[in-house]
Amino acid sequence: MNALHGAVPIAWYLILSALLFSLGVVGFLIKRNLITVFMSIELMLNGVNLSFVAFAHQWHQAKGQIFVFFVMMVAAAEAAVGLAIIIAVFRARATLAVDRIDLMKL
């Protein structure tokens, strides 16, 4: 790798993105608070966005960046609706612990 010339291999960006996605999945599994579980989902979205931008740079396409733009918009909508649902759940059950929000569990 000609790393010392100052250019960063695209593969490193992709590995960072995979790492962020995996950390998001781990957070989704181990966190016990509804809000932090939701934050882990945002972390996964960010990891995927990074790989979109890296590939857009690789092939000199603007479309990859536009895809990230749409993901951001959908994430904003999702955050608004998700947090409203969290507020409604908190009103109904007075807890944020996912272990105690088990009405739909078999």
Added chain:
Amino acid sequence: MELILFLIFAAICVAGAVNLLLQTHPINSALSLIVVMTSLAVLYLLLGAEFLAAAQIIVYAGAIMVLFTFVVMLLNAGREERTLGSKAARIVGFPAVAALMAVLATVIIRTQGLGVSSMGSGVTSTTELSTELFTKLLLPFEVTSVLVLIAVLGAVALARHGSGEGAGK
């Protein structure tokens, strides 16, 4: 120069993500997520995505995380108690995550023809981006605006007082 910037901000990014997992208080997790998003904006700049870097700061680190911290404070969310999680998460989840990470890393490392990024070469200007967005992709853009409008209405309807017993009233 670029390599040093990448290494610094990639390290900050991963450290913030790990810190998100380790903190028990939601507000600390939210703050470390802001760190992750801001350092990702710097990485977008290194990849020549100047508009997305600005949008990342404004939309993610600004709007979405303000919403998160606001909800954490509104609900007065306390420290979470650590449980071991479900059995499925322990038996299937963590090995699956490790396998996913390993497969992704192997595929990425073995892939030939991935180039290098250099800051001067591939800058996508905002003009280029908006030309594409407002000529070829105008319909998806407008559909997304309808989606955001519906999301706003849904959020208001869900979070309204007394929505538990019939939101239609």
